[in-house]
Amino acid sequence: MKIHCVELHQTGQFSRFFLDYLSEKxxxxxxxxHSPKLESFKDVIEQKTFSHEKRKVLVEALNGQYANREVSxxxxxxxxxxxxxxxxTVTTGHQLNLFTGPLYFIYKIVSTxxxxxxxxxxYPDYxxxxxxxMATEDHDFDEINYFKLDGKKYQWNSDQTxxxxxxxxxxGFKEFLKTVSFAPEVFLEAYNSSMxxxxAVRKYVNSLFGEEGLVVVDGDDVALKREFTEVILSDLFEHKPFExxxxxxxxxEELGYSSQIFPREINFFYLGKGIRERIEKMESGFGVVNTELRFTDEEISTLVEQHPERFSPNVVLRPLYxxxxxxxxxxxxxxxxxxYWLQLKGVFDQYEVPFPxxxxxNFxxxxxxxxxxxMKQLNWGVEDLFVDEEHWKKTFVKSEASMDIELTKQREIISTLFDMKGKEAGHLEKSLENAFQAGKVRSLKIIDQMARKLxxxxxxxxxxxxxxxxxxxxxxxxxxxxxERVVNMMQFYLSNPDLISELLDCFDPLDFRMMVLAHES
Known part of the structure; x- marks a missing residue:
């Protein structure tokens, strides 16, 4: 692939908040x-503490999650x-979008x-x-139940909750799968062989990236949740993360940046079969919204100790987890x-967890x-790809027009004529100058109409x-x-099965520019 890089601020696709972070304002x-630089990792490594006991829990949990599956x-x-x-570890995360969803799902993993x-x-010593x-606990089904390919939306509808x-x-899913029979076997096999x-997502991600050593982590795990009980109890009773x-x-916000996430007093959902609903403090004890579930303080404390898997962190506490x-x-x-992680450093400090x-x-x-x-026919360069379409069209038509379509000289002539004659007429009668000005306005409107027609x-x-x-x-x-936020990977993968290996060759995770990748025939 040919690689052309464009500075992010030139694309018009990124917020001031994000760009200010990258420029280390x-x-x-x-x-x-830590500043987002390769040399900063020396300090990150030195500051990261992780006990042998936690490592043992993690390894056992991962072996359990991968049990009875083919593993590279x-x-x-x-x-x-x-x-x-x-x-x-270095980590990325994403929802369980059908068939990977938008392209940036692949970009996240390749970057990681x-x-x-x-x-x-x-750092060869490490x-x-x-x-x-894998965001298995997410409950926003409408955000993940489709993908777009060649301008068409393929969607799985389900009443599961x-x-x-x-x-x-x-x-219902099997019927949906029949509509995407064109999909690569890596996906069809994963979906057809999964309950x-x-x-299914673990299978196809492992098939696509297993040879690269990518480890898939499912946080919906009782052993891993048990490591988080201290934070669960603190959030329920002390509301420190909210604070x-x-x-x-x-x-x-005082600095002029908009909030990306909105913390709650309690930042956990109750997780059960068919349920992921918010936990709220009530006059007496706790309740789970949209259900009849109610707990006293003692009951919910016991539930945390005995069944931590029933507590699912929201966006405020998932990063900490x-x-x-x-x-x-x-x-x-x-x-x-x-x-949005920038809103959370104080939460990490509260629990003395190093902030990554x-x-x-990569973009x-x-x-x-x-x-x-x-592009070649239009003599476009890569920078032209990020110009506003309407602005380009106006500029292009003006530059290629066979005449002055804005009628600039004609506007000047008419404007000057009415001003001059209006002043002359004003000497005869004051109201005539106003009449000439009104005539100028009507005439310029006609010129504008003609310009639009041209x-x-x-x-x-x-x-x-x-x-x-x-x-x-x-x-x-x-x-x-x-x-990258709309099109599914199959748009390119179906005609180029080497897409992922080519991205692995192209992406530099510490090059914060937009890469325009042109496939060579």
Whole structure:
């Protein structure tokens, strides 16, 4: 692939908050610990403490999660290596989108794998394991039950409720699967051989990335949740996470940054079969919203001790949970993820858990041969791909027009004529000057109408070039959103089975630019 890099601020796709973090704006320094640089990892490693007992729990839990499944030697070796105090993880996470969902799911994982490789080269005395945190406890089914390919939406409808990882791949799913028979075997085999959505996602992620040693972690695990009981109890009874996150949120808002997440007094859901609902403090004890479940203080404390798996952290505490159970050095996420972590450093400090380095995943735009041909016909460079479509069209039509379509000189002549004659007429009668001004306004409106007609005529004459530009823009920003946030990987993977290996060759996890990747025929 040919690689062209564009600075993120030139793309118009990223918030000031995110860009200020990457540029290490001094006002944001109190909200994180380590600068997003390769040399910073020396300090991250030295500050990361993770006990032998926790490592033992983690390894046993992972072996349990991978039991009775085909596991590559690289994955097996990485899991066992986590027992050593010289092994660390670098992590990304995502929902269980059907068929991986948007392209950035793949970008996250490739970035994480490549970061582990780069760290291994830079710090050879340590081992680094790439981790995909599988968001099995998420309950926003409508966010994950579809994917888009060639402009068409493929959707699985189900009335199942609760954590999506436990959704059964039932008869309704099998019917849905018939509509995507074109999908690569890696997906069809995973879905057809699995009972639940989480099982299927683990299988296809392992098939796609297992040889790279990627370890899939499911936080919905009783042994791992037991490591988090102290925080669960603290959140339920003391509301410390709410206090610390709210404090940081207020300070960020004072600096002009918008909140990405909104902490609650209690930041846990109750998790059960078909249920993932918020826990709330009541006049007496606790309740689970939208259910009849009620607990006294003593009952809920006992439940935490005996069944920690029934407590599912929300977005405020999931990052902390991850860092409590993993010997993790860095989290790689999208722009919104990276900045919402900045609201949470105080929560980490409260529980004396080291705050990881925050890194953006790689950003990429894939160009098909068809798009490249159209770009060549228009003499477009990669920077032109990120120009606003309407702005480009106006500029292009004006530059290519056979005449002055804005009628600039004519406007000046008419305006000057009415002003001059209005002043002359004003000497005869004051009201006549106002009448001439009103006439000027009406005349300029007619000129504007004519200019619009001329523009439309020129657009019709240049329709071939404009159509090419629209085709390019629909590939770059389908429906107005960046390609990587909309298009499924199969858009490119079906015609190029080497897509993932090519991305592994191209991505540099510490190069914070947009990569425009042009496949060579």
């Amino acid at each position: 001094k006002e944001l320094r109190p909200f994180y610990t 030697h690289a994955v097996s070796a990485n899991i066992e290596s986590l027992a050593s105090d010289r092994t660390f 794998i490549n970061l582990a490789k780069k760290l291994a080269e830079t 081992k680094f394991v790439p981790v995909y945190w 609760g954590a999506v990882g436990n959704f059964e791949l039932d008869k 639940t959505l989480s099982e 610390k996150a709210t404090e940081a949120t207020g300070k960020l 991850q860092e409590v159970i993993l010997p993790n050095l860095a989290y790689l996420g999208g722009p919104a993820e990276v900045v 380095m925050l890194l953006p995943r 990429a735009l894939l160009l098909s041969e068809k798009v490249q041909r159209k 523009r439309k005529a020129e657009e019709r004459r240049l329709h071939t070039q404009i159509a090419r530009a629209c085709c390019i823009q629909e590939s770059v920003k389908p429906g107005g959103s960046p390609q």
